[in-house]
Amino acid sequence: MRFSFLPATAAFLAAYLLFDWVSYVEPLLGLNITPWNPDTALGLVFWLVYGRRAALPWFLALVAGEVLVRGMPLGWPGTLLTAAWLILGYGLLGEALRHVLGGLSIFSSRESFYRWLAIVAAGTMLNAVGHISLLAGLGMVPWSEWLRAVWRFGFGDLVGVVVSMPLLLKLADPVTREQLREATWKPETLGYLALAIFVLWAVFGYIVTSEFKHFYFLFLPLIWAASRQGVNGAVLVVFVLQMAIVTLVRANHANNITVSELQMLDAVLALVGFFIGIVVDERRQVAEELKQTLRLAAAGEMAAALAHELNQPMTALAVYGKACEHLLARGEAGDLLKNAIGQMINESARAADVVKRLRDFFRTGAMQLENVGAADLLSGIVQQFRPQFAEHGVQLVIAEMPPLLVQVDRLQIELVLRNLLANALDAVRMRPAGERSISVTAENAGGKLRFTVEDSGDGLTQQALGRLFEPFVSTKATGMGLGLVLSRSIVEAHGGSLWAEVAAHGVFRFILPALDSGE
Structure with missing residues (x-):
């Protein structure tokens, strides 16, 4: 939730003046024309949160900065006029961002990041043209210095917004603020922040004479943070590095540093970090979406197993229920009725156990292991497919099963067999009548149980085999391409x-570890 407007305004004014004072480095002609302006980023975030109500507090902050930080070199008329102009320009930029972004997120995708960057670049430079032209008209900036002043003020605003606004936006949103808080106190976060400070000290220990020869070392903690924690890590490192750089410049009175080089390096550092962070976050989002899709696909695949497993207890419940009706009609209240009721309770518990196992599988991937023979694993699934095989004229050959026991989750391994038999049935349907056959064999392979499902359909080429187990790759028009992916995952989970x-x-x-070799 947002802070109430008056406390938020007071906090905004205090933070704005602090940013203005810290970043008032190398002013051109003693005016607010500096190489890095994070206060502009703070003002834009305040505008995005509160809309046009932010105009008056921002105007007051601009005037207060001229009075308290710079000693009001323009006098009252010039100060009020330039503050009003800046509010007009910044307000138009803020409204453009509100319209395009539609919220506080600029990192939802690379496209939104590019749009934000383009609007900020165009808006800050246009605002700089108007502001410096006004100052030149007031006689505060010589026209001969106009282009230099426009470039310095506009690029200073651009760098300040690019570097600082992402972090400030995340702090303004309750959800991302909590994410940042959690990320900040992780040992890894403290590690890369410590590395950033160390590298900064090593690179800028003698900032007056370093001439940025080793600036590229600052990419080390930035890439670490962005690759591990995405945008959250990148915005933390970028902001800390830039605040520290400006503080070092200010403390060392490094007046001979090339300002344009400092600005360019600041911008490149931030953009590289943000881009890496966005790509990392996008990949994680795709992975999560794929994981969810696989779970949904597993639900469809497991539904058949659930129906089969529930069929027997539900049928038994109906039989025992009918028996109870007959016994009650005969006035029976003895052991026969009690036994029938007890059997109903047992069958309902069996059905509940099946549902619980399925629920646990979807929630945690948990397995309920039991010792099952090879013949028992196959018999129930084959019975389900016999009507379909008969309908399509498919000859099914079941080899003799070896006396091997495996410790598996029966529901899950039956799902694998069901997938393989369903795929084999699809493969042989297009064959001429009399050439449709499927065989299932199981054998002892060095103390392990190996199942083989073969069909008379078209075989696989080397090229098709290379992509067979990739998600969403299917040779069937109605297939999702997830059955084999799920099957392989289940088998591998069983070792x-x-x-x-x-x-x-x-x-x-497919092969499974056996409990005994049968030898």
């Missing part, structure tokens, strides 16, 4: 592996 082979027909295999 096994799943793969396909290049052949003239379809061949898929």
Whole structure:
């Protein structure tokens, strides 16, 4: 939630004057024409939060800065006139940002970042042209110095906004402010901030004579922060580095430093850090979206397993319910009725256990392991597919199962077998009648249980095999391309592996650790 306007205004005025005083370095002609203006960034953030109500506080802050920081070199008329002009220019820039951004986020995507940067660059330079022209008209800036003053003031505003506004925007939003607070006190954050200060001391220890020869070392903590914590890490390091640089310049009275070089390096440092941070955040967002999509796809795949597992207890419940009705109709109240009711309770508990296992799988990926034989794993799934095989004239061959036990989550491994059989059925449907066959074998492979599903459909090429287990890659018009991805993940979670082979027909295999070899 936003702070109430009056306390926020008081805090804004105090922070604005502090920023104005800290950044009042190398003023041109004794005026507010400096190489870095973070106070402009603060004013724009205040405008984005409070809209046009920010105009009066910002005007008062500009006047107070002229009086308290610079001694009011323009006199009262000039001070009030230039402050009014700046408010007009900054206000138009603020309204443009409110219209384009539609909120406090400039890092939702690279496109929004580029739009923000373009608006800020155009707005600050246009505002500088008007402001310096006004000062020249008042006789405070010689026309011969007009271009130099425009460039210095405009680029100073641009660098100040680019460097400082991202962090200030995040502090203005309650959600991102909390994220920054949590990130700041992580050991890794403190580590790269400490590295930033150390590198800064090493690079600018003798700032008057360094001439920025080793400035590129400052990219080390910046890249570390941006690559690990995205935009949040980048804005922290950029702001700390720039505040420290200006403080060092001010403390060392480094009047012979090339201002344009300092401005350019400041801007490049910030832009590189923000761009890396945005890319990192976008990749993380895509990964989260993919993870969610996989979960939803898993829900669809597991629904069939759930229906199969619930079918037996629900059928049994109906049978025992009917039995209870008959017993009650006969006036039976003895052991037979109690036994039927007990069986109903047991079957309902079995159904609840199936649902709980599915829920735990989606929440945490937890598995409920049990010892299951190879024949038991396959029998239930094959029975589900027999009607479809008969409908499409598919010959199913089941080899003799070895006497091996595996410790698995039965629901999940049955899902894998269901996927492989469903894919095999799709592959053989297009074959002529009499040439549609699927075989399932299981064998002892060095003390492990290896299942093989083969079909008479078209086999895989080397090129197709290379992308077979990538998400959203499917050879079926209605497929999502997630079944094999989920199946491989499940098998690997059980300590096994799943793969396909290049052949003239379809061949898929997966292997699971066995509890005993049967030898």
